[in-house]
Amino acid sequence: xxxxxxxxxxxxxxxxxxxxxxxxxxxxxxxxxxxxxxxxxxxxxxxxxxxxxxxxxxxxxxxxxxxxxxxxxxxxxxxxxxxxxxxxxxxxxxxxxxxxxxxxxxxxxxxxxxxxxxxxxxxxxxxxxxxxxxxxxxxxxxxxxxxxxxxxxxxxxxxxxxxxxxxxxxxxxxxxxxxxxxxxxxxxxx
Numbered sequence: 001x002x003x004x005x006x007x008x009x010x011x012x013x014x015x016x017x018x019x020x021x022x023x024x025x026x027x028x029x030x031x032x033x034x035x036x037x038x039x040x041x042x043x044x045x046x047x048x049x050x051x052x053x054x055x056x057x058x059x060x061x062x063x064x065x066x067x068x069x070x071x072x073x074x075x076x077x078x079x080x081x082x083x084x085x086x087x088x089x090x091x092x093x094x095x096x097x098x099x100x101x102x103x104x105x106x107x108x109x110x111x112x113x114x115x116x117x118x119x120x121x122x123x124x125x126x127x128x129x130x131x132x133x134x135x136x137x138x139x140x141x142x143x144x145x146x147x148x149x150x151x152x153x154x155x156x157x158x159x160x161x162x163x164x165x166x167x168x169x170x171x172x173x174x175x176x177x178x179x180x181x182x183x184x185x186x187x188x189x190x
Contacts, residue, residue: 002101004063010111019100024156030107031119040103052092056084069132081132
């Protein structure tokens with residue numbers, strides 16, 4: 001799902017900011033060092049997840065959902081991708097109300113934390129390496145689903161709930177976003 005609200009995200013020519021402060025149009029630093037612009041911020045309400053959202057402590061104010069692909073950067077070079085949970089410190093965090101994901105205009109990675117610096121894959125990345133590949137989160141289909149929310153075009157902030165993610169039970173993988181509850185106050189799909 002993504003980043004804890006307080007996880008620091010690196011911007012271009014500015015100090016890192018918490019994930020909750022990201023907005024559309026902001027230039028962020030990618031693994032290649034090149035800038036990329038935020039197209040959309042996805043804020044997922046996880047407050048009703050039983051026992052809290054499971055996040056991995058990747059150190060230095062970096063709490064990342066346990067299966068999110070991360071990559072450590074050393075000597076200005078990215079090493080292999082792995083899941084955040086492979087850091088060994090995964091906790092249920094009932095106090096975590098939201099996690100944040102990002103859609104970028106290109107590059108599809110963003111640097112988080114400070115020492116050591118980590119990179120994370122952003123939504124729609126199309127990467128095929130080991131654990132970073134994902135048939136939905138790494139594809140254009142998630143971008144297409146997000147683009148159906150009026151707020152995607154209006155302000156680049158899409159609010160979701162954890163129960164809106166549809167899982168293919170036979171594959172145990174998320175395959176789409178669905179909103180059947182128009183009365184919830186969340187944006188409805190167009």
